[in-house]
Amino acid sequence: MQFQPHKNRNRKRRLTLGIVACLLAACVSSHAETIQFSGYTWEIRQPGLGGPGPNQWDPRNVWVDARGYLHLKLTQRDGQWTCAELYTQKSLGFGTYQFWLSGRVDQLDQNVIFGLFNYPKPEMGPDTTHEIDIEFGRWGHPKAPNGNYTIWPTDVSQQKTSYTFEFKLDGNDSTHRFCWSPTKICFQSLHGHVDDDQGQFAHWAFQPDAPTAAISQHPMPLHLNLWCYEGSPPKNGQPVELVVRCFKFTPR
Numbered sequence: 166m167q168f169q170p171h172k173n174r175n176r177k178r179r180l181t182l183g184i185v186a187c188l189l190a191a192c193v194s195s196h197a198e199t200i201q202f203s204g205y206t207w208e209i210r211q212p213g214l215g216g217p218g219p220n221q222w223d224p225r226n227v228w229v230d231a232r233g234y235l236h237l238k239l240t241q242r243d244g245q246w247t248c249a250e251l252y253t254q255k256s257l258g259f260g261t262y263q264f265w266l267s268g269r270v271d272q273l274d275q276n277v278i279f280g281l282f283n284y285p286k287p288e289m290g291p292d293t294t295h296e297i298d299i300e301f302g303r304w305g306h307p308k309a310p311n312g313n314y315t316i317w318p319t320d321v322s323q324q325k326t327s328y329t330f331e332f333k334l335d336g337n338d339s340t341h342r343f344c345w346s347p348t349k350i351c352f353q354s355l356h357g358h359v360d361d362d363q364g365q366f367a368h369w370a371f372q373p374d375a376p377t378a379a380i381s382q383h384p385m386p387l388h389l390n391l392w393c394y395e396g397s398p399p400k401n402g403q404p405v406e407l408v409v410r411c412f413k414f415t416p417r
Contacts, residue, residue, distance in 0.1 A: 196224035200251065202235045203412040210250035210390075216292075217278075218396040223247035226391070234267070235412075237391040239277060240404040250390035252284070258384035259417035263342040265358045268407035270301040271311055271334045274399040278302035278392050279407055281341065283385040293317055293325070295381035297350060299341050305394045314343070314352040314369050318379050326379070328352070328369040338410075340364075346417055348376040358410065387412075 200207050209224045226238040226249035237249040264281055273279065278300060285295035296317040303309040310329040317325045332354065340355040349372040356364035373379040391407060399405065 198224075199254070200227065200229055200235075202229050202233070202409075205412070206254045207251040208254055210252075217390075217392055218248070218394075220248045220392050220396050221245055222250060227251050235389075235409040236406060237279075237389065237409070238404065238406045239391045239393065239399070240406075241398070246393055246398045248390065248392040250388060250392070252386045252388040254386070256286070256384035256386055257283070257414055259345050259347065261342055261344045261413075261415040261417070262387065263340065263360075263411075263413045263415075264299075264409055265411040266339050266341065266407065267337055267410055269334060269337065270339065270407065271332055273302055273311065273405065274401050274403065275303040275307045275309075276305055276394045276397045276399050277405055278304070278390075278394050280388065280390045280392075282388050283345075283381070284388045285381070285383070285385050289381075289383050289385070290319065291321065294320055295383065295385060297343060297345055297381070299343060299352065299354075302394065305397065312354065312367055314367075316350055316371055316380065319377070319381055323378060326371060326373075328371075330367045332366050344417075345380075347380065347382060348372065350380060387414075 196211060197209055200209055209227045210222045212223055214221055226240060226247060228236050230236060239248055270279055279302065280298060280300045282296055282298040289295055294317050298315040300313040301311060303311055310331045312330040312332050313327060315325055315327040335356050338358050340359050342353050344351045349370065352369045353365055354367040356366060389409065391405060
């Protein structure tokens with residue numbers, strides 16, 4: 166057979182273009198797995214269907230801007246609503262957890278939930294145990310209170326304890342914190358970005374008679390998530406973006 170150099174060159178060119186295309190596709194489909202925010206390394210939840218909800222999760226919905234502020238977004242892509250979640254690589258224990266938020270968490274759609282919470286690793290216990298939650302949302306009911314503090318017990322035989330409240334912010338900024346000790350957990354929500362008690366509009370102290378059964382005694386990763394209740398899209402059809410300007414942990 167006669168050698169045909171132009172066909173070999175074309176074959177090599179097609180092979181090269183194919184390799185480049187594969188590399189570009191890999192770059193487009195890859196997603197950041199960690200992010201740096203407020204002095205901590207956070208794992209970003211990767212794509213897929215899962216709880217709570219269930220919902221579709223998308224790491225593109227989590228990023229830190231040039232000012233160092235953390236953004237979480239709930240949005241529709243390719244006809245599907247996608248949510249956001251991240252959590253600290255490091256487990257944090259007793260101490261004060263404080264969040265400076267920017268965004269009207271008092272005006273979330275009835276199907277949208279924003280959570281700030283400790284969550285146990287699998288070896289500590291199953292879902293519905295150990296959690297310490299601050300959550301904003303109406304759980305699908307337009308007249309339900311939009312503020313929620315919840316503590317989950319250390320085993321599934323016990324009931325969770327919650328404090329719910331209705332609130333309206335006086336601006337775009339708010340501060341929320343919980344102070345976790347072996348025998349007591351105190352929650353606070355305040356107007357503006359503050360380190361003291363000025364502008365407090367909600368407060369709850371949980372101090373049970375049997376604290377080791379009702380309050381987790383183990384360090385846990387801290388999670389932040391923005392999601393759709395029962396997987397139902399926002400009733401108003403609008404995307405949501407919230408900003409966490411700062412997270413501060415002060416060990417006890």
